[in-house]
Amino acid sequence: MSSGAADFEALLRQALTPIDPPAHLVDRVELTLVNLTELAQEELDAWELGAMRDPRNWVRPAAAAVVGVSAGTALVALRVRSRHRARKQRSGNVVELVERTFQDAAEEARRIVRRR
Amino acid sequence: MVDEGLPSDKADVDARFTELYKNHLRDVYSYSYYRVGNHHDAEDLTEQTFLQAYRHFERALRESNGRPLRPWLIRIAHNLAANFYRDRSRKPESGIEDADMISAPHTTESLVEGREQLKAILDGVQQLPDDRREALIMRFALGMDNREIARALGRTDGATKVLLHRAIRQLEGMVSEPAASEGEEART
Numbered sequence: 001m002s003s004g005a006a007d008f009e010a011l012l013r014q015a016l017t018p019i020d021p022p023a024h025l026v027d028r029v030e031l032t033l034v035n036l037t038e039l040a041q042e043e044l045d046a047w048e049l050g051a052m053r054d055p056r057n058w059v060r061p062a063a064a065a066v067v068g069v070s071a072g073t074a075l076v077a078l079r080v081r082s083r084h085r086a087r088k089q090r091s092g093n094v095v096e097l098v099e100r101t102f103q104d105a106a107e108e109a110r111r112i113v114r115r116r
Numbered sequence: 117m118v119d120e121g122l123p124s125d126k127a128d129v130d131a132r133f134t135e136l137y138k139n140h141l142r143d144v145y146s147y148s149y150y151r152v153g154n155h156h157d158a159e160d161l162t163e164q165t166f167l168q169a170y171r172h173f174e175r176a177l178r179e180s181n182g183r184p185l186r187p188w189l190i191r192i193a194h195n196l197a198a199n200f201y202r203d204r205s206r207k208p209e210s211g212i213e214d215a216d217m218i219s220a221p222h223t224t225e226s227l228v229e230g231r232e233q234l235k236a237i238l239d240g241v242q243q244l245p246d247d248r249r250e251a252l253i254m255r256f257a258l259g260m261d262n263r264e265i266a267r268a269l270g271r272t273d274g275a276t277k278v279l280l281h282r283a284i285r286q287l288e289g290m291v292s293e294p295a296a297s298e299g300e301e302a303r304t
Contacts, residue, residue: 008288009256015237016257021145025159029166033137 133173137166140186143258144193150253151197153242161200165193186260187267194250194268233291240290248283255280 091097141162148161169176169192176188241249247269254260254268266276 005284005288008291009284011233011237012252012256012284012287015234016150016241016253018142018146018257018259019149019158021141021162022155022159025145025162026141028159029137029141029163032163033133033166033170 129174129177132177133170136169136173136185136189140189141166143186144189146257147190147193147253148197150241150257151193151250152200157200161193161196164196165189168192168196183267184264186258187264190254190258190260190268191270236291237287240287243290244283244287247279248286251276251279252283252287 091100144165145158145162148165149155149158152158152161169189176185180188241252244252250269251265254265260268262273262276262280265271265280266273269276269279271279
């Protein structure tokens with residue numbers, strides 16, 4: 001490789017520096033994943049993102065409530081998990097169950113934020 | 117006989133997925149950011165990528181034969197980004213979101229000096245054809261090798277090598293052309 005080519009590749013490496021995800025995204029994704037682990041495998045198999053009304057509508061409210069409460073994330077997850085059976089009984093299908101799970105997480109996160 | 121490479125139960129699957137998530141969150145976010153050009157959409161894309169990945173993780177583990185899953189993960193992000201543009205009937209933003217993009221991750225003095233040049237490169241990357249842009253992002257932002265990029269893009273190793281070579285040459289031409297024409301203007 002010529003030195004010119006090597007120099008240009010070095011510049012490319014500088015221009016395309018990896019970007020660290022913001023802390024609130026880490027909280028948001030982790031909480032979402034924790035709640036997803038609540039779903040049984042057969043529910044996951046039946047879960048089609050396209051069948052849901054718009055995932056952005058229910059993921060974002062949950063995420064927004066979590067911003068700044070990383071210390072409370074584990075607590076939220078724990079409480080949401082404890083109510084899984086009740087949500088399942090109230091849900092007519094898997095789409096409802098997933099939506100209820102995220103709504104539950106959002107409400108729990110908001111409760112924690114209000115107490116601070 | 118139990119295959120030690122495959123998870124034995126759901127808890128094991130979740131543990132393996134957590135590991136994948138921790139190891140590659142930055143990769144997925146970087147890829148998403150350079151694809152869509154702004155943090156807001158990059159966050160959505162990153163989250164959706166991991167949701168999709170979780171859904172298909174067990175099958176991916178079974179079919180990977182022990183190979184790294186990063187190309188599979190990036191391919192999910194790639195497909196979601198394509199859907200993202202199709203659904204919103206829009207193209208990638210012409211430039212990376214903000215001027216401070218360059219100053220945020222590149223904070224050393226030497227890099228600030230080369231700011232204009234780096235900006236020209238980033239603008240050029242956004243103007244490349246999709247496959248060339250993606251290959252460059254995977255190579256230089258994520259540090260993927262030819263084989264990984266080939267798996268992510270569904271191409272052969274050879275085709276990927278050619279793709280990268282052409283992408284770099286095209287970008288180099290795009291970046292040097294304005295500089296060359298400026299030089300000519302100065303001489304006249």
